[in-house]
Amino acid sequence: MTVVKVAILGFGTVGQGIYNILKDKREHFKTTLGVDIEVAKILVRNCSKQRDKIDAALLTDNMEDVLAVGGLDVVFEAIVGDEPAYSYLDQAIEKGINIVTANKVMFAKFGLTLQQKAAKYNVRVGYEATTAGGVPVIKTMENILRVNDVQHIQGILNGTSNYILTQMRTEGMSFEKALKAAQDLGYAEANPFDDVSGHDPFNKLMILSALAFGKQPRWSDVEVVGISEITLQQVKEADAIGKRYRHIAEVAIDETGVIRAKVGPELIGQEHPLYAIDGVNNAVALDTNFIGTLTLVGPGAGMYPTASVMIEDYADMLVKKSALVTV
């Protein structure tokens, strides 16, 4: 049985999820993927932090230790911010190591560059987890784009904001309490300002724009408004007349190739396709020329949905590699 070595960058909510699934499903992967997946290194910021159920020898705070692992096949990147994440992945690609990332701050900015570099070095890039958590929007869109054009994308792209708005409406919870609950559940960013200010769904929208249209709008042209100004009173008044606040991200391309995007809260009624999307769920509606509108719905954040799609990305790489070998 071939042993494949993998590394995990980051051991917070997402990194721990990856580690747990790889450990729990190790035998399963031997059968389904034909390989024994061994976690060889885990990069963290602070090695002296107390961590349960993990062999301390796996931990390092130095990326050089990760890159020095012989035969490393993939790094799963789940750290915070654009740097040093981008530089780490850039170095991994140069060493011929595949990359799978959940880091949308980094990927919105450097995704196209990393993908070009990966093509040059013949390595693969997985980034399903950057956008809409456990909802397989990237793979679905890649598939759709083989035949269709995508002209317009609209969705709820932040689980934390949707969870907060839902808790305010259904439980009468204050904004602050709902945000705290989202943090406790592992939905929120390390800095939750990114969630409630709209910056997180903005980053995801830019990733979708790059995939659908091959480019992004100028970032400074995009209006980005968060949910932090919405009061409990407003949510209750809206509910009383059958309306709901939803935090909606939208991007479209016109016939001349101009891209327009916006992110912000909207008050919508029952007729709106995003009306029923509650809790941590995200939804993404893709308008295409042949299929029509396709809407995907599912958990937009959290340890296991995010970790699962990252490992699915890697499983896909392994399957494609073995198909190449067989052919």
Ligand SMILES: NC(=O)C1=CN([C@@H]2O[C@H](COP(=O)(O)OP(=O)(O)OC[C@H]3O[C@@H](n4cnc5c(N)ncnc54)[C@H](OP(=O)(O)O)[C@@H]3O)[C@@H](O)[C@H]2O)C=CC1
């Ligand atoms: N939580 C979620 O539901 C989702 C998160 N993501 C993305 O995944 C990534 C990780 O999120 P999450 O797990 O929630 O974050 P956490 O804050 O829970 O964990 C972050 C981890 O990264 C490590 N880390 C941070 N900066 C560095 C650095 N410079 N060098 C080395 N290690 C570093 C931290 O180390 P230490 O433990 O020592 O502090 C920690 O282990 C983020 O980019 C996030 O946007 C994407 C989809 C969903």
Ligand SMILES: N[C@@H](CC=O)C(=O)O
């Ligand atoms: N903080 C993000 C996590 C997933 O991307 C969110 O709440 O959507």
